[in-house]
Amino acid sequence: DAGVTQSPTHLIKTRGQQVTLRCSPKSGHDTVSWYQQALGQGPQFIFQYYEEEERQRGNFPDRFSGHQFPNYSSELNVNALLLGDSALYLCASSLASVGANYGYTFGSGTRLTVV
Amino acid sequence: AQSVTQPDIHITVSEGASLELRCNYSYGATPYLFWYVQSPGQGLQLLLKYFSGDTLVQGIKGFEAEFKRSQSSFNLRKPSVHWSDAAEYFCAVSTDNYGQNFVFGPGTRLSVLP
Numbered sequence: 001d002a003g004v005t006q007s008p009t010h011l012i013k014t015r016g017q018q019v020t021l022r023c024s025p026k027s028g029h030d031t032v033s034w035y036q037q038a039l040g041q042g043p044q045f046i047f048q049y050y051e052e053e054e055r056q057r058g059n060f061p062d063r064f065s066g067h068q069f070p071n072y073s074s075e076l077n078v079n080a081l082l083l084g085d086s087a088l089y090l091c092a093s094s095l096a097s098v099g100a101n102y103g104y105t106f107g108s109g110t111r112l113t114v115v
Numbered sequence: 116a117q118s119v120t121q122p123d124i125h126i127t128v129s130e131g132a133s134l135e136l137r138c139n140y141s142y143g144a145t146p147y148l149f150w151y152v153q154s155p156g157q158g159l160q161l162l163l164k165y166f167s168g169d170t171l172v173q174g175i176k177g178f179e180a181e182f183k184r185s186q187s188s189f190n191l192r193k194p195s196v197h198w199s200d201a202a203e204y205f206c207a208v209s210t211d212n213y214g215q216n217f218v219f220g221p222g223t224r225l226s227v228l229p
Contacts, residue, residue: 004158033217035219042219043205045216090158092158100209100217101147103161106151108157
């Protein structure tokens with residue numbers, strides 16, 4: 001049973017560029033949440049997608065946007081990259097009927113470096 | 116808004132010694148409480164969770180945690196640490212029934228001496 005798959009694993013971008021990160025949820029899960037984990041910090045909630053719509057959003061600017069596809073996979077897009085966007089981006093999947101309180105399944109993350 | 120503090124940034128213990136990682140939260144009611152572990156280059160793995168009932172909860176890998184309402188704390192313990200326990204540990208809270216509002220603490224890095 002495949003867990004959460006994220007791609008790419010590492011990425012280097014230049015300030016001002018745009019980036020797209022991808023996530024395939026655990027089999028059977030229908031909800032995808034994205035977290036940003038800066039170096040030495042805990043993950044911070046970006047947003048959550050369910051039924052192809054953004055259901056909840058954290059305190060992140062509109063430069064951060066996302067999408068969920070009919071197969072439940074998801075993308076995170078970041079426009080106009082800043083140096084401060086350098087972080088590990090984690091995708092977590094869950095099942096809406098029981099909620100993330102019963103345990104997220106996390107991917108290994110995408111390490112984004114902005115230079 | 117709810118918040119989570121983990122007072123210890125880095126803890127070093129000897130293999131076989133006992134361990135306690137501290138976690139305090141700020142929230143008006145009792146939140147859902149979690150401990151996650153992150154090994155280098157890996158995502159987060161759930162160790163245990165507390166929703167209600169018995170305030171001492173057992174998790175995987177021999178870990179347990181105790182919820183103390185009066186102290187707004189949810190400390191993680193292990194009686195005998197193994198070298199493979201070296202990792203980053205995160206306490207987290209959720210304040211709704213479906214986990215749409217998860218807040219993680221800053222983490223505690225655990226090093227284990229042989």
